Amino acid sequence: MNRTTLLAGISVAILGGVLFSLHLRHFEARVTGGETISVCVVTAPVEEGQAITQANLGFRDVPRFHVEDRHVRAGQLAQVLGVPAQRNLNPGYWLNWNDVGSESSRKVELSASVAEGQRAFTVELESYSFGKMVA
CATH class of the missing domain: 3.90.1210.10 (Antifreeze-like/N-acetylneuraminic acid synthase C-terminal domain)
Known part of the structure; x- marks a missing residue:
């Protein structure tokens, strides 16, 4: 596997985790009022x-x-x-x-x-x- 592809995949996974966490906080705030x-x-x-x-x-x-x-x-x-x-x-x-x-x-x-x-x-x-x- 290419090193650049591996780093790109890891960075996309981290970015996805951060975005999911932000979305989850926003959703919880909306649900709780x-x-x-x-x-x-x-x-x-x-x-x-x-x-x-x-x-x-x-x-x-x-x-x-x-x-x-x-x-x-x-x-x-x-x-x-x-x-x-x-x-x-x-x-x-x-x-x-x-x-x-x-x-x-x-x-x-x-x-x-x-x-x-x-x-x-x-x-x-x-x-x-x-x-x-x-x-």
């Missing part, structure tokens, strides 16, 4: 109208795929503490923004809903653009 984000979870029952306290809440790491904008993230905990609950909250459930009183809805920043590494921008549309297409 991606990186984890810490969200607030109700740990003790909270009655409707009762103020939400640190003792009533805990944190759970959830894959990014399962986190929605309505979930209260760990970094937003200060905006929720002391605010009355809109409904009865049972232990084990994620705390949503619609579960807390109206005071917290004024404190929510839109920039917090944009994922890290992403950019939000305004798209201006003309209301009469479709009318130009119809003759």
Whole structure:
């Protein structure tokens, strides 16, 4: 067997192994839901109208795929503490923004809903653009 052919075969095998490993990591990340984000979870029952306290809440790491904008993230905990609950909250459930009183809805920043590494921008549309297409 030729030495050059042997080295080429070994290098192709190593490259294939590396590419397979990268593909496997990407696939596992997609299946598990991606990186984890810490969200607030109700740990003790909270009655409707009762103020939400640190003792009533805990944190759970959830894959990014399962986190929605309505979930209260760990970094937003200060905006929720002391605010009355809109409904009865049972232990084990994620705390949503619609579960807390109206005071917290004024404190929510839109920039917090944009994922890290992403950019939000305004798209201006003309209301009469479709009318130009119809003759």
